[in-house]
Amino acid sequence: MSILKRLMSTMSLLQPPKAVRGMEKLEKDAFRVAVDLPVIEIEARDTGIVTRRVRLEPYLIGHKLKPLKNTIDSEKEGKKYLVFHPDKVQEDETKQKIVEMMKRELGDEKTLKWETLSKDLTFENWDTKSIFKAVLPEGIEYSSYTQTGHIIHCNFADEVLPFRHLIAEVLLNKVSNCKTVVQKGNIITNVYRNLDLELLAGEENYVTEIKETGLRFKMDFSKVYWNSRLSHEHERVSGLFNNQSIVYDACCGIGPFVLPATLKKKPRRVMANDLNPESVKWLKVNVGLNKIKEDRIEIHNMDAKLFIKEKIAADVIRLMKEESTSEESTKPESQIHVVMNLPAYAVNFLPAFRGVLRGFESEEISRKWKWNVYCYLFAKSHVDVPDDWYEGEARRMCDEKTKWETSLVVKCHNVRTVSSRKEMFCAQLELPYEFLLAEPLPEEPEAPLESEESVEPSCKKMKTI
Ligand SMILES: C[S@@+](CC[C@H](N)C(=O)[O-])C[C@H]1O[C@@H](n2cnc3c(N)ncnc32)[C@H](O)[C@@H]1O
Numbered sequence: 001m002s003i004l005k006r007l008m009s010t011m012s013l014l015q016p017p018k019a020v021r022g023m024e025k026l027e028k029d030a031f032r033v034a035v036d037l038p039v040i041e042i043e044a045r046d047t048g049i050v051t052r053r054v055r056l057e058p059y060l061i062g063h064k065l066k067p068l069k070n071t072i073d074s075e076k077e078g079k080k081y082l083v084f085h086p087d088k089v090q091e092d093e094t095k096q097k098i099v100e101m102m103k104r105e106l107g108d109e110k111t112l113k114w115e116t117l118s119k120d121l122t123f124e125n126w127d128t129k130s131i132f133k134a135v136l137p138e139g140i141e142y143s144s145y146t147q148t149g150h151i152i153h154c155n156f157a158d159e160v161l162p163f164r165h166l167i168a169e170v171l172l173n174k175v176s177n178c179k180t181v182v183q184k185g186n187i188i189t190n191v192y193r194n195l196d197l198e199l200l201a202g203e204e205n206y207v208t209e210i211k212e213t214g215l216r217f218k219m220d221f222s223k224v225y226w227n228s229r230l231s232h233e234h235e236r237v238s239g240l241f242n243n244q245s246i247v248y249d250a251c252c253g254i255g256p257f258v259l260p261a262t263l264k265k266k267p268r269r270v271m272a273n274d275l276n277p278e279s280v281k282w283l284k285v286n287v288g289l290n291k292i293k294e295d296r297i298e299i300h301n302m303d304a305k306l307f308i309k310e311k312i313a314a315d316v317i318r319l320m321k322e323e324s325t326s327e328e329s330t331k332p333e334s335q336i337h338v339v340m341n342l343p344a345y346a347v348n349f350l351p352a353f354r355g356v357l358r359g360f361e362s363e364e365i366s367r368k369w370k371w372n373v374y375c376y377l378f379a380k381s382h383v384d385v386p387d388d389w390y391e392g393e394a395r396r397m398c399d400e401k402t403k404w405e406t407s408l409v410v411k412c413h414n415v416r417t418v419s420s421r422k423e424m425f426c427a428q429l430e431l432p433y434e435f436l437l438a439e440p441l442p443e444e445p446e447a448p449l450e451s452e453e454s455v456e457p458s459c460k461k462m463k464t465i
Pocket residue numbers: 191192193225226227230250251252253254255256257273274275276279302303304305341342343
């Protein structure tokens with residue numbers, strides 16, 4: 001095939017006008033183009049037979065140019081047009097075959113003729129992918145965004161930046177339920193892990209609500225952390241608990257671990273903590289929205305290290321004492337679960353567990369309950385490495401912090417690929433009582449807070465247009 005022919009075969013006959021290329025401000029009228037559509041007129045009463053029995057889907061116009069449909073009214077009473085995609089019925093042979101297929105069901109006596117219907121396709125008809133392809137300079141693509149409630153947040157490569165307002169206007173017009181489009185900084189560096197937002201289009205309203213595994217989560221998206229990519233992880237970890245679990249979330253955000261855990265698993269004890277007062281505020285709102293009794297979750301607003309040393313330790317001892325005086329001894333064994341989803345920093349909280357029970361009387365400490373810690377972290381490499389290197393690195397990072405004679409990591413779950421050469425893991429540690437009662441390590445200087453690239457690799461895009 002000649003280069004020209006090959007090029008022609010990949011170019012659609014239905015495209016927005018060439019004049020829109022390079023547009024930086026949305027002008028909807030510029031997307032209007034007159035097109036000739038191949039159609040066959042049929043009796044309206046035959047529509048059911050044709051659409052059910054004749055395999056025309058590969059040839060019809062399809063749903064991409066909504067509101068244009070496969071069948072539309074003809075100007076004549078009692079007649080309809082079947083609308084075909086001009087790219088798909090270019091050959092006479094194909095047209096002939098379609099007529100034969102239809103006659104087989106409708107009868108040979110039917111007159112079925114190919115006609116041309118002139119129509120205007122407008123901004124309404126083009127999907128976002130076609131619009132971006134037509135507008136952006138050749139070779140430059142824009143294909144992904146994430147949506148949290150009514151808010152769409154975009155990341156842009158440098159070459160797409162001049163077109164960001166146009167892209168935002170298009171998304172605002174095209175994506176259902178979208179009222180606000182924001183750009184987020186590529187790197188999340190602030191302590192509360194929320195995003196610095198720049199409004200690109202729509203209302204400046206960042207209070208939104210979403211559903212995750214059937215629960216309601218309301219938040220001010222500009223002030224708290226939320227990432228819908230973690231929904232499976234929230235479900236996975238909260239699914240590990242049962243009605244005897246003792247659950248502590250040291251960096252709980254607005255509650256995606258503790259709320260489903262409380263509602264679905266009914267643990268015997270739940271305590272949640274976050275350093276960001278806004279997270280705590282919205283967590284409390286979400287407790288109410290999901291009809292959870294306020295006293296089911298004890299909520300704190302402090303640094304996770306302090307939470308571990310002061311709140312968790314005292315709470316466990318209190319529960320141990322309570323159990324030792326209780327008459328109910330046939331209950332299944334409890335387990336302690338501490339979740340720490342602050343992957344850029346949480347390994348630095350691990351030393352806080354060493355010796356955490358030392359201040360308590362030995363008779364207060366029943367050693368029956370297993371301590372599980374779910375420590376999130378990023379394993380990164382500066383060079384290409386084999387896939388299994390990342391898990392080894394995740395384990396090494398934990399071992400370096402626990403400084404125990406054996407590794408306390410019992411499992412490493414790969415959560416997601418954050419960017420090239422950066423994997424997010426949930427390292428699960430089992431802490432022995434010898435560790436919980438050991439001499440604490442000298443305080444290390446405060447580790448710097450790492451950044452978290454918010455640009456996703458193409459394989460993990462949340463919503464690809
Ligand atoms: C990556 S977010 C995860 C939030 C939530 N667990 C989730 O899965 O959506 C980390 C959370 O840790 C909180 N945080 C940051 N530094 C903290 C600290 N030193 N102690 C406790 N929480 C902290 C942030 O405010 C943020 O809500």
